[in-house]
Amino acid sequence: MSAVQLLEERIEKDGKVFPGNILKVDAFLNHQMDVALLNEIGKEIKRLFSSCDINKILTIEASGIAIACITAQYFDCPVLFAKKTKTKNIANEVYKTQVKSFTHGTTYDVIVSKDFLSKDDKVLIVDDFLAEGNALLGLIDLCKQAGAEVCGCAIAIEKGFQPGSQRVRELGIRVESLAVVESMEGGEVRFR
Amino acid sequence: MSAVQLLEERIEKDGKVFPGNILKVDAFLNHQMDVALLNEIGKEIKRLFSSCDINKILTIEASGIAIACITAQYFDCPVLFAKKTKTKNIANEVYKTQVKSFTHGTTYDVIVSKDFLSKDDKVLIVDDFLAEGNALLGLIDLCKQAGAEVCGCAIAIEKGFQPGSQRVRELGIRVESLAVVESMEGGEVRFR
Numbered sequence: 001m002s003a004v005q006l007l008e009e010r011i012e013k014d015g016k017v018f019p020g021n022i023l024k025v026d027a028f029l030n031h032q033m034d035v036a037l038l039n040e041i042g043k044e045i046k047r048l049f050s051s052c053d054i055n056k057i058l059t060i061e062a063s064g065i066a067i068a069c070i071t072a073q074y075f076d077c078p079v080l081f082a083k084k085t086k087t088k089n090i091a092n093e094v095y096k097t098q099v100k101s102f103t104h105g106t107t108y109d110v111i112v113s114k115d116f117l118s119k120d121d122k123v124l125i126v127d128d129f130l131a132e133g134n135a136l137l138g139l140i141d142l143c144k145q146a147g148a149e150v151c152g153c154a155i156a157i158e159k160g161f162q163p164g165s166q167r168v169r170e171l172g173i174r175v176e177s178l179a180v181v182e183s184m185e186g187g188e189v190r191f192r
Numbered sequence: 193m194s195a196v197q198l199l200e201e202r203i204e205k206d207g208k209v210f211p212g213n214i215l216k217v218d219a220f221l222n223h224q225m226d227v228a229l230l231n232e233i234g235k236e237i238k239r240l241f242s243s244c245d246i247n248k249i250l251t252i253e254a255s256g257i258a259i260a261c262i263t264a265q266y267f268d269c270p271v272l273f274a275k276k277t278k279t280k281n282i283a284n285e286v287y288k289t290q291v292k293s294f295t296h297g298t299t300y301d302v303i304v305s306k307d308f309l310s311k312d313d314k315v316l317i318v319d320d321f322l323a324e325g326n327a328l329l330g331l332i333d334l335c336k337q338a339g340a341e342v343c344g345c346a347i348a349i350e351k352g353f354q355p356g357s358q359r360v361r362e363l364g365i366r367v368e369s370l371a372v373v374e375s376m377e378g379g380e381v382r383f384r
Contacts, residue, residue, distance in 0.1 A: 032308040033271045035264045061254035066261045066271065072227045073262075079225045081254065116224040 003044035006037060007156065007179045008191050017187040021131075021159065029156060030063035030128050038070040041178060045126065045154040046074035048176045052151040054124045056080060058117070058143065060099075060110060060135050067156055068126040075124070080117060082110045082139060095145040099138035102131050102162075110138050112146075119147030130155040130177055133164025140173065152176065160192050195236035198229060199348065199371045200383050209379040213323075213351065221348060222255035222320050230262040233370060237318065237346040238266035240368045244343040246316045248272060250309070250335065252291075252302060252327050259348055260318040267316070272309060274302045274331060287337040291330035294323050294354075302330050304338075311339030322347040322369055325356025332365065344368065352384050 001009075014027040028034040054075050059068035060082045068079045084099075085108065094111040101108065117123075125139045136153055143150045150173055158165055158177030165175045180192040193201075206219040220226040246267050251260035252274045260271045276291075277300065286303040293300065309315075317331050328345050335342045342365055350357055350369030357367045372384040 026305065027307070028270075031273065031275070031305055033261060033264075033273070035261055035271060036268070038261065039265070062257060062273065062275070065254060065257040066273075069225060069227055069230065069258045069261050070265075072225075073231070076228070078220075079227060079258065081223065081225070081258075083223070083254070113218065113223060115219065 003040040004178050006040050010034070010037060011157065011179060011181075011189055011191075015189060017184045017189065021162070021184060023157070023159065023181060023184060023189065025128075025157065029067075033066045035066075035070065038067050041067060041156055042071035042074050044178060045071050045124075045176070049075075049124055049152055049154065052122065052124070054122050054151050056117070056121045056123050056148075057126050058082065058112075058123050058139055059126050060084070060139060063129075064127040064135075067128050071126050071154070080112060082112050082142060084108050084110055095142045097138045097141040097145070100132070100134045102134065110135075110142070112142050114146070117142065117146040117148050121146070121148035122151050123148050124151050125153040126155075127153070128156045130158040130164045130175070131162045133162075133167040136164065136168050136175075140168070140171065154178075157181065195232040196370050198232050202226070202229060203349065203371060203373075203381055207381060209376045209381065213354070213376060215349070215351065215373060215376060215381065217320075217349065221259075225258045227258075227262065230259055233259060233348055234263035234266050236370060237263050237316075237368070241267075241316055241344055241346065244314065244316070246314050246343050248309070248313045248315050248340075249318050250274065250304075250315050250331055251318050252276070252331060255321075256319040256327075259320050263316075263318050263346070272304055274304050274334060276300050276302055287334045289330045289333040289337070292324075292326045294326065302327075302334070304334050306338070309334065309338040309340050313338070313340035314343050315340050316343050317345040318347075319345070320348045322350040322356045322367070323354045325354075325359040328356065328360050328367075332360070332363065346370075349373065 344366035
C-alpha cells in the first residue's frame, strides 16, 4: 500500500473532525506519533523530491519536528526547526518572521539562528499540516532572508479547501501534500 | 566509535559554553539536528534498555521530539510528546503537571491526552538534556497519574554537576545519560 493510502486510511480510522474545520490527528501525527507511518511518509517525500539536491530540511516546532527528522534520514541531511519564541538559549543573531496560527488565533515570532541557514542551503520545508499556509510562508520568508533556496514544501496532510497551498504556489514554490482533505462536511473526511 | 564518544566529540567540537552554566548544543541537537548522530544515540539507548518491554516513548516538546522519534524506530513503538500549554486542539481529558524551566526561569503547564497514556503502558522517557530534572519529574508525574510504568529515562546530555539525575534516581527510576558533563569551568567541557 502506498504512503498516501496508508495515511488516508489512518486519517479515516483515527482522525477526528471538530467544529471550525479542525481535523484532529493527534493519535498518530502530532501528539502521539506513529513512527512507522512517518517512515512511509518520509520515503514518499524522498521519492517526490529525489531529483532535488537538498542539503537541509526546515520545519517549525513542535509537531513538524517528528516528520522532518524521520524524513531527513532519507535525504541524509540535517534538520533545522524554527522556534516560536526568542529564548535565552538563542543569541541575537537570528532571522525572524511572524506567523499567525489558524488553530490558536494568535500571532507569534518565529526565529532561526543565522548560523544554520545561509545562501549555500537548498532547503526542503517539511510540516505535518497545511491549512492557511501561514507557517509555510513564514518559513519561506526565513529562507529568503538567509538567501537560501527553497526547493519545495512537503506536507503530510493538507486541508485542500483552505488557501495555503495556492498561496505558496503563487510564489513559484512547489508544494507536495500526501493527503489532501477536500471536505469534512458532516464529520466525514473526503480526500481529493 | 561508540555513540558516547561520538556525542562527546561533537560537544567538544560544536558545543558552546555560556555564563550561567548554559551549554549550547544547537548546532547538532536542539535547533539544527544531526539525524545521523541521533541515530547512533537511538541505537545506544536501545542497547541500554533492550531487556525492557517498552511499548511507548514519552518526551516533551520541542527538542525532545527529535531524539525520541529517531530512538522509537529501534523500539518499534509510538512516541508521545507532552505539550507545554493547553491548546484548542486538545480536549479536556488530559493529565496535567507543572514544570519549571531552568533555561527560561518560568513555570509552565505540561499536558498529555488521557487517550494516549494508561496503566497498560511501559514507558521509556527520552529527552535531549538533563540538568535540574524538572522536565523528567514532570513526565514521571504524568505517567504516575496515568498509572503507567516508567521503565527508565534516557538522556543525551546530562549536566552531572546539577541534581537532576539524583532526584530521579531517588524515586527508584533508572537514568541513563550518554554524555555526562562534569564541569564547564573556563568554558572547557569536561566529561565524567
